[in-house]
Amino acid sequence: MTGNSSLRAVASLFWSGNRNRLLAGALLSLATVLCGIALLGLSGWFITATAIAGLSVATALAFDVFAPSAGIRFLALARTASRYGERIVTHDATLEVLAELRERLFRGWAVAGAARAMAARPARLLFRLTNDIDALDSLYLRVLVPLFSAAGAAVVAGLALGFIDIRLGVASSLFLLAVGLGVPTLAARLARKPARRRAHALEVLRARSIDLVRGQSELTMAGRIFAQREAIAEADRRLAEADDAMNRTETGVSITLGIAGAVLLAAILIFGAELAERGYISAPVAALALLIGLTATEPFAALRRGAVELGRTLTAVRRVGPRLGAQDSTPAINAPNAARTSICLKHITAVHPGSVHPALKDVSLQVGHGERIAVIGASGAGKSSLLAALAGEMIPVGGAVSSLPSVLFTQRTELFNDTLRGNLVLANPASRDGQLHAALEAAGLSRLLARLPDGLDTMLGEGGAGLSTGQARRLALARLVLRDAPVWLLDEPTEGLDRETANDVIARVGWFAAGRTLVVSTHIRREAEGADRIVRMAQGRILAEAHRGTAEYNSLLEGLRPE
Incomplete structure (x- = not known):
């Protein structure tokens, strides 16, 4: 996907679901700016007119102080209300869009091909879901909204000054638009490379810091601990250099806009005089014209940071845009x-991405109901490749796969920093508490649940911290029970468990898999003993099959690891 396509994908997501609030936020921002200009201009006019009227008794008695005073109060209240409303509406709309962006991005990376590529560098997904998504809030809050309000303020200020003198109005409006938009545009071009370097340096700094924290033992044993610290320091230096470059650019924008404001103010002062x-x-x-010119340049100052960070924002757009419209290329598995x-x-062949050797070669297998x-x-x-092909997580390059709906029970137990309920409903979002309790009881976790002070609302740490290995595996089994699929695919389900826990898990799987088709990948005897048929694989091929009760079946079973 090209840069323009990625930008359209992100912009369409902003526009599609929240267009009314996005428009309302932009209009409220413009209203805030216009109320500020009108408030200062009317105040200057009122103070000057009052001072002149007070020079004589006749003019003082004839001067109406109530209407301008009411207008000033109204504009002050309107400015406060519009500012508050603009902050509420724009931030609410932006945060909602960013939440949807995170969900779409996560789903985009969850498709089969992308998920396998991401598994090699899992930190990248974290950076996309955090750094890049956070960078996208500038697109609306710091670029589009200030741009709209600043351009609107320039036009309205030109119209207001045009009623005083048409030449003054046109010249002021053109000057504001040329300088107010040209300077931030130039700043965006100058800050593009430093912004990209900053985004890359920040990602490298975080990745290297995570590697240092998680791999201290390995780095120490390899004698690389100090080298890793130096690598982190180098990334930090690059980040500081990029920050300095961006800050210099932003300072230059502030100075240039300040000079431009002073030039406009001097021109209006001379022309007005x-x-x-x-x-x-x-x-x-x-005085009214002078104060309108004084406040007309202020809205453009809000573009400073957005222009400087535009490079970072566009980099984030290019990174996340292609995944927003990604479709799972995995073909649907028919029954x-x-x-x-x-x-x-039927004669399937499959290859892992980046590998030259097939993981599966001309594999044919037929499994009956139950x-x-x-x-x-x-x-x-x-x-594992065979189970992945059955689950639709590996795309065969040849042959055909047909299967009833299946669920894959992987070797690793993936738990999240969420409540017990949150980890369970991943399997079935429509599950009610009664179903969750039943699934936990089926997995042998009813006693644990009874001891938890908050029950299903008990928070688990990252990766299921707070649970033992056996409890985490049982929780994954509870999710398997909640996922009511006719085919269960189990990839070494008791690996890493002690004998007692493993035997209990196997017994519960056998009990709750009644009536379902069960395919178990294993090299442990206890997991294979209940099978109706044993299939032996080597080098991606099926070399032998044996049914229960045959001598070959017993021979294959005896060759497995006892525990």
Whole structure:
């Protein structure tokens, strides 16, 4: 996806779901700016007119102080209300869009091909969900809204000054638009490279810091601990250099806009003084024009930071944009045509991305309803690849896969820093508390649940911290129970568990898998003993199959690890 396509993808997401609030926020921002200009201009006119009227008793008695006073109070209240409303509306709309962006980005990386690529560098997903998404709030809050309000203020200020003198209005409006928009545009170009370097340096700094914290033992044993510290310091230096460059650019924008404001103010002062001297306008009107010019440049100052960070924002757009419209390229797995068949593989061949050797080669397998299959073989034989192909997580390059809906129980137990309920409903978002309690009881966690002070609302730490390995595995089993699929694919379900816990997990799996088709990848005897058929794999091929009760079945079973 090109840069323009990525920008359109992000902009369409902002626009599609929150256009009314986004427009309302921009209009409220413009209203705030206009109320500020009108308030200062009217105040200057009122003070000047009051001072002149007080020179004589007749003019003092004839001067109406109530209408301007009411206007000043109204504008002050309107400015406060519009500012408050603008902050509420714009931030609410932006935060909602960013939340949806995170969800879409997570789903975009969850498709089969992207998920495998991301597994090699999991920190990248974290940076995309945090740094890059956070950078996108500048697109609306610091670029589009200030741009709209500043341009609107320049036009309105030009119209107001045009009623005083058409030449003054046109010249002031053109000057404001040229300088007020040109300077931030130039700043955005100058800060593009430093902003990109800053984004990259920040990502490198965080990644290296995480590596240092998590790999202290390995780095110390390899004698690389000091080298890692130096690498972190180098990334920090690059980050500081990028920050300095961006700050210098922002300072230059502030100085340039300040000079431009002073030039405009001096021009209005000279031109207004000349008009007043000729009698074309009164002194209060000249003061009004001067104060309009004084406040007309202020809205452009809000563009400073947005322009400086535009490079970072566009970098984030290019990174996340392609994944927003990503579609899972995994073909849908159809149900088998044959009656009483749950799984049917016909001569499938599959290759891991970046590998030249196929993980599966000409594999054919047919599994009936309710049949239990144990897939055995040495590490690297293709057992996990076979389950991944059945689950639709590996795309075959040849052959055909058909299967009833399945759920994959992986070797790793993935738990999140969330409540117990939050970790369970990942399997079935529509689950009610009664179903969650039943699933936990089925997994043997009812006693644990009874001891937890907050029950289902108990928070788990990162990766399920607070639970033992066996409890975490049982929690994953509870999710498996909640996922009511006719085919269960289990990848070494008791690996790393003690004998008692492993036997209990196997027994519970066997009990709750009744009536379901079960395919278990294993090299442990206890996991294969309940199988109706054993399939032995090597080098991505099925070399042997044996049914229960045969001598070959017993021979294959005896060759497995006892525990």
